[in-house]
Amino acid sequence: MKVNKTNAARLLDKAKIxxxxxxxxxxESDLAATHVAEQLGENIEQVFKTLVLRGDKTGIFVCVIPGNREVNLKSAAKISGNKNAEMIAMKELLPTTGYIRGGCSPIGMKKHFPTYFHHTCLNFDYIYVSAGIRGIQIKIDPKDLTSYVSAEIGDIVMS
Structure with a gap:
């Protein structure tokens, strides 16, 4: 099956990653990462979802967490230099990032936003993130990905 390159894939090619x-x-009725992991036949802890948040001091930032976990807003706010943080409204996602729900990639957003990955990404030789459209995932070494997007690593999920 031929898979068309996404903008995120072209950016990785350019960076020789x-x-x-x-x-x-x-x-369409189930855009959850758990569904994606089932489709891929992969461990849900290796299928990461990209969440876009707004901090009260720094504005927009991105958290990339395992698909079966929930972001800890307090931890996310703290790591990003904010007192408070909240998820952006769904209607803001496309104009802010260039991506839609279920196809939001940490690679190639309209602007570079501070990005934070949950530390468990480094437990694996590879992880999955959205390729920027629904229906395609990028399988990648988490060290290469976090380095490419200049991400910080931290504990940003609910325990």
Whole structure:
């Protein structure tokens, strides 16, 4: 099956970063990362979701966390230099990032936003993140990805 390159994939090519594009069957009624992991036949802890938040001091920032976890808003605020943080409204996602829900990638947003990955990403040889559209994931070494997006690593999920 031929998979068309996404903008995120082209950016990785330009940076000479090794990755694979992995297609999966989209279910419009279930955009959850757990569904993606099932489709890929992978451990949900290796399928990361990209969340966009707004801090009260710094504005927009990005958290990338395992698909079966919830972001800890207090921890996310603290690591990003904010007192408070909240998820942005769904209607803001496309104009802010250039991506839609279920296809939001930490790679190639409209602007570079401070990005924070949950520390468990480093437990794996590879993780999955959205390739920027629904139906395609990027399989990539988390060290390469976090370095490329200049991410900080921290504990940003609910325990």
């Amino acid at each position: 090794v990755y694979e594009l992995i297609p999966y069957q989209v279910d």
